[in-house]
Every structure is written in C-alpha cells, then in structure tokens.
Amino acid sequence: MKAIVFEQHGPPEVLKFIDVPQPAIKPNEVLVRVKACALNHLDLWVRQGLPGVSFPLPHIPGSDVAGEIAQIGSDVTTVRVGQKVVLAPGVSCGRCPACVSGLDNRCRQFTNLGYMIDGGCAEFVRVPELNCLPYPENLSFEEAAAVPLVFQTAWHMLVGRAELQPGEDILILGAGSGVGTAAIQIANFFGARVIATAGSDEKLGKAKQLGADHLINHKSQKIRDEVRRITNKRGVDVVFEHVGTATWDDSIASLAPGGRLVTCGATTGFDAKIDLRFLFSRQLSLLGSYMGTKSELQTVLKLVAAGRLKPIVDRLFPLAEAAAAHAYLESGSQFGKVVLRV
Numbered sequence: 263m264k265a266i267v268f269e270q271h272g273p274p275e276v277l278k279f280i281d282v283p284q285p286a287i288k289p290n291e292v293l294v295r296v297k298a299c300a301l302n303h304l305d306l307w308v309r310q311g312l313p314g315v316s317f318p319l320p321h322i323p324g325s326d327v328a329g330e331i332a333q334i335g336s337d338v339t340t341v342r343v344g345q346k347v348v349l350a351p352g353v354s355c356g357r358c359p360a361c362v363s364g365l366d367n368r369c370r371q372f373t374n375l376g377y378m379i380d381g382g383c384a385e386f387v388r389v390p391e392l393n394c395l396p397y398p399e400n401l402s403f404e405e406a407a408a409v410p411l412v413f414q415t416a417w418h419m420l421v422g423r424a425e426l427q428p429g430e431d432i433l434i435l436g437a438g439s440g441v442g443t444a445a446i447q448i449a450n451f452f453g454a455r456v457i458a459t460a461g462s463d464e465k466l467g468k469a470k471q472l473g474a475d476h477l478i479n480h481k482s483q484k485i486r487d488e489v490r491r492i493t494n495k496r497g498v499d500v501v502f503e504h505v506g507t508a509t510w511d512d513s514i515a516s517l518a519p520g521g522r523l524v525t526c527g528a529t530t531g532f533d534a535k536i537d538l539r540f541l542f543s544r545q546l547s548l549l550g551s552y553m554g555t556k557s558e559l560q561t562v563l564k565l566v567a568a569g570r571l572k573p574i575v576d577r578l579f580p581l582a583e584a585a586a587a588h589a590y591l592e593s594g595s596q597f598g599k600v601v602l603r604v
C-alpha cells in the first residue's frame with residue numbers, strides 16, 4: 263500500500279510517500295481503508311521528535327481517520343466489511359482499572375494512532391474493533407476525519423475537567439486552531455459567554471460566525487486587559503489553554519476568583535511560572551487534560567450527527583502531499599482542520 267513514512271525526525275521533508283506492506287490484523291482488529299486523515303499539532307511533534315520519547319521508526323503518522331472496513335479479524339462481531347467508520351484515535355489496554363471505568367485516556371498503555379503505533383496517513387490502517395465508531399452520515403469523509411481528536415480533547419477539557427456551567431464566561435485561546443474551533447462550539451452549546459483570541463481579524467471574523475461573543479486580536483491587543491474590560495474587571499470562570507509559554511501569564515491573570523484554567527498543550531513552549539500567592543488567595547484551579555475518553559467521543563459524534571457541532575475543515579491536501587500539509591499547519595495560517603484525502 264501507499265503510505266506516508268518517516269525514518270528519521272526532522273522538518274516536513276522527512277515525510278516520504280512510499281510503498282509499504284499492508285498491515286496484518288489480529289483476531290480482535292479490523293483493517294480500515296482510509297478515505298481521509300486529518301492532521302493535528304501532535305503530528306508535528308511526532309515528526310520533529312520529542313525529548314525523552316522514543317518513537318518507533320520507520321513510522322506512519324496520522325491520528326484522525328475516516329474510512330471503510332476492508333477486513334475484519336476472526337473475533338470481530340460488531341462491524342462488517344464495507345461499513346463506513348470514524349476511528350477513535352486512542353488505543354488502550356482495555357483491562358486496567360482506568361480502562362474498565364471508562365477513563366481509557368488514563369490507561370498507562372494509552373496511545374494514539376500515529377503516536378506509538380502506526381497511524382492513518384496510508385491507504386490502510388489496523389485498529390482494535392473497539393475503536394470503530396458510528397459514522398455521522400451527514401458528513402463527508404474529509405469532514406468526519408476532522409472530528410475525533412480535537413472534539414474529544416475540547417470536550418474532555420470543558421466538560422470532563424473544567425465542568426463548564428451555563429452562563430459562565432470562558433476565554434478560548436487560539437480560535438483558529440482545531441481545538442479552538444471545537445471549544446467555541448462546545449462552550450456555546452453549554453450556554454457560556456465566549457471570549458476568543460486569534461492573531462488576525464480574518465480569523466476573528468470566522469470565530470464570531472462560529473459563536474464567539476467577544477474577540478481579542480492577540481497581536482494588537484493585550485489579552486488580560488481586554489478580558490478585564492469585557493468582564494467588568496472580574497475575569498473569566500474558565501480559561502481554555504493549549505498555547506503554553508506565550509500566553510500563560512495572560513491566562514492566569516485573566517481568571518476570576520475561583521476560576522479554572524484547563525490546558526491540553528503547549529505549542530509555544532512548556533516553561534510556565536505561577537505566583538503561589540495568586541493561586542491560593544484567588545482559589546484558582548489548574549487542570550491538566552489529555553485527549554478524551556471513547557464515551558466522550560461517542561457523545562460528540564451524536565451531537566455532530568444531529569448538526570449541533572460541526573467540524574471546520576480549512577484545507578484539503580492529497581495524501582502524497584503530506585509534507586506540504588505539515589508545512590502549512592506549521593505556518594499557523596489555518597482556521598480549522600487540515601485534512602489529507604486518501
């Protein structure tokens with residue numbers, strides 16, 4: 263089969279479009295014919311390499327897959343050949359206390375397609391039967407592939423961790439990112455007032471169309487000052503963080519007393535400081551969040567199928583042009599998801 267493979271970490275050019283053997287499936291697995299694979303910032307980290315993490319090489323990246331079942335293992339009973347599926351990106355042991363309690367993203371063996379195991383930037387990918395989720399028929403393959411990782415991450419952050427309440431004020435950083443576009447919609451769905459940031463007025467216009475109530479251009483305005491102005495000096499109840507070093511101080515300073523900061527990433531760096539006096543006297547909560555559970559993703563997909571949440575696709579590339587797609591995502595000029603068509 264054709265696949266995007268890298269044999270060493272580095273810039274987008276390490277991604278090669280080559281022929282590799284089709285994966286062999288185990289009895290509890292299915293082989294999926296990939297129709298579309300969406301990119302995530304995670305793909306950039308995996309390609310570049312992360313300190314202290316040794317990825318198996320050569321490696322096929324790609325976490326977000328929509329496609330059709332091409333083959334099923336001997337123990338598989340819940341899906342059939344030819345069926346359209348969206349794949350849950352998270353693969354876990356399925357047996358530990360975290361897994362059996364439904365918190366599979368806390369499993370010690372948890373990984374994503376395209377992270378420690380081969381992913382979906384290929385004509386075929388193998389996954390456990392458990393990862394096959396019902397296909398939202400109102401979506402194209404490209405749109406369906408744009409759902410899983412960012413929507414389950416944003417849902418787990420806002421609902422699972424920060425417990426966002428109706429009427430609360432929320433600051434969503436990086437409105438143009440995949441998680442940002444998902445978070446704006448989820449926060450709206452729960453009846454929160456959304457303040458969104460982005461680096462261009464064009465992106466802010468799109469954020470407004472998605473449902474953001476207030477907009478901050480972080481290139482020309484100071485985030486904490488604008489939040490203070492918009493909230494009448496009170497600050498926000500929840501800050502949705504994934505940017506890291508560049509925004510951390512503004513994020514902390516934007517919290518109202520009792521506010522919660524939830525973070526799933528650090529795209530600009532992972533060094534951050536906190537003034538402990540500020541943390542305890544204002545009774546703040548700092549919440550880490552990693553991916554999401556399969557059950558949360560099932561909820562998301564129901565809402566997607568009902569048209570209540572929708573994936574935002576910025577641009578499509580053919581699979582063979584994955585390197586160009588990575589470079590485009592790296593440039594940060596997208597609004598929503600960059601998707602590879604297979």
Ligand SMILES: [Zn+2]
Binds near residue numbers: 371
């Ligand atoms: Zn487990």
